[in-house]
Amino acid sequence: MATEPDYKSLEVDQLLLNAQLRTELEPYFDESVSLVDMGRLTTQSENEFLQSMLAWEKAPVLPICRWFEPELMLPNPECMSDEEISEILVETIDQLYRERIVLEFTNHLADRELYCLIIRDILPSPEKKIDLPRNYLHWHCIDSTDNEDTWLRYYASRRDRELWEETTGEVAPERQEPPFPRVMPRRPH
Numbered sequence: 001m002a003t004e005p006d007y008k009s010l011e012v013d014q015l016l017l018n019a020q021l022r023t024e025l026e027p028y029f030d031e032s033v034s035l036v037d038m039g040r041l042t043t044q045s046e047n048e049f050l051q052s053m054l055a056w057e058k059a060p061v062l063p064i065c066r067w068f069e070p071e072l073m074l075p076n077p078e079c080m081s082d083e084e085i086s087e088i089l090v091e092t093i094d095q096l097y098r099e100r101i102v103l104e105f106t107n108h109l110a111d112r113e114l115y116c117l118i119i120r121d122i123l124p125s126p127e128k129k130i131d132l133p134r135n136y137l138h139w140h141c142i143d144s145t146d147n148e149d150t151w152l153r154y155y156a157s158r159r160d161r162e163l164w165e166e167t168t169g170e171v172a173p174e175r176q177e178p179p180f181p182r183v184m185p186r187r188p189h
Helices: 007-028 043-058 082-098 111-122 148-155 158-168
Strands: 061-063 101-104 126-128 137-140
Touching: 007 043, 082 101, 082 111, 101 111, 148 158
Parallel strands: 101 137
Antiparallel strands: 061 126
16 A cells, blocks of 8 residues: 655655755855845755755866766877768767767767867866766857857857847848758757
């Protein structure tokens, strides 16, 4: 016979966890904590928020290549054919995703360009490795400031394009479909 959950007991557990988390976070508290209106959150939601804060504070900063065991080392692209790069790229994107790294805005890059970007920019980048199942690192494979034309042409929303035009007084480049469409793994909802 199934029993009803003891909601009072669950709430007491949540309150005890809340006190424990606040104690652990006390050395890290600063004015940013006061920006969150904790009174509007349930105790469980507040605890999830506090757990994510604690994970952030305690997370080591490591080059992304060292998030992997063994360290992720990719072959030199100069020694590889386009076909070999395409094959390794698919495997690499999958490996990154398994470590909760999601690559975004990749469709303007050929496979070789994306592969080189991963080797040159992503793998050596020191980032906090936060060990929470719902936490993903989103890596934008374009800098909208340095590559305005590409951003506006392929990725910017209609509103982004309108704001850019209002700000600059220029006409945004014509919207186009990116030349290298690929299906990338996404963060689950």
